Amino acid sequence: MIPGFVQFLQDSPGSIALRESLYLYSITETVHVLSIMLFVGTVLMFDLRLLGFSFREIDWNLMVKRVLPWSRIGFVLIVTSGIILFYANPERMFHSVWLRIKLMVLLLAGLNAFLFHLKAHRRIRVAGAVSLVAWIAVIVLGRMIAYSWFDCGRTDSLFVQNVAQCPVEEAAE
């Protein structure tokens, strides 16, 4: 069912137009990469405060109120451009092993942030450390999506083929 939907997206006019566009795709990707500065950049500032590494003279509760609204703007930008990038290449993205791991780590980062705002963390340093490591991992995993080493049909790793749910006929001999 999901592969069918992915196929539907792949064949939809908007997706084809994006893939074949001269500038629209590149501009979207630029927005996505540049939003890292606004989103991950400001989140890292906050994480480093939680860790007690930077801005120790500023109360971290104040940082929540003053810095995180900027992160939220960045989050909207980066998620929106990310969805458009997925829509431009649904099939390749759906079977990207990097994107799959990236989304898992993203989920972990989201859960960590959720627990933090519920004030469930005994030690804010733990929340800061998990967030810092998770977002760095998301950047690295995201960068790796662009490389095609582990694309279906290009790798003979059974592990990757299983994680990426490669269509059988496309698996490398």
Next chain:
Amino acid sequence: MKGIQWLEASWLGAWMNGSTWVFPVVESVHLVFLALLGGSVLLMDLRLLGVLDLPMAAVARGTKVLTRLSLVMMIVTGFLLFASETRLLFENAAFQWKIGGLMFALGHMFLVRDPFVRRCESVSGKSRWIALVSILLWLSVAVFGRWVGFS
């Protein structure tokens, strides 16, 4: 032009191109420090713009070390990336614009913005202009940097 080609042929260029993983890993580190650089530069600039209500001196002290650390890391990893494709990059227009923009951004930061921050206590028309120029310069460096890969 010929003076720079030795770099790609050197052991450094060979090392950068010698394995599948070295280039992507260096590039990822470059991106991670883009986040740190972007975040710390932006925090100071937002403060100077008057849209971030935190103590000026504390923001200046906190961001200074992060900005400098990420600048060093970006320049080191950027140089490694340059070493892997010296000739191609040297002739790439986006790369030339990026380096030009970087010179202006660094000049603005160290000669205008940071000296200004040291004696600045409150937001003024001047602080807003300085922050705006800083944001636009660094944004252009990042945009041209991304465009290097497209051209």
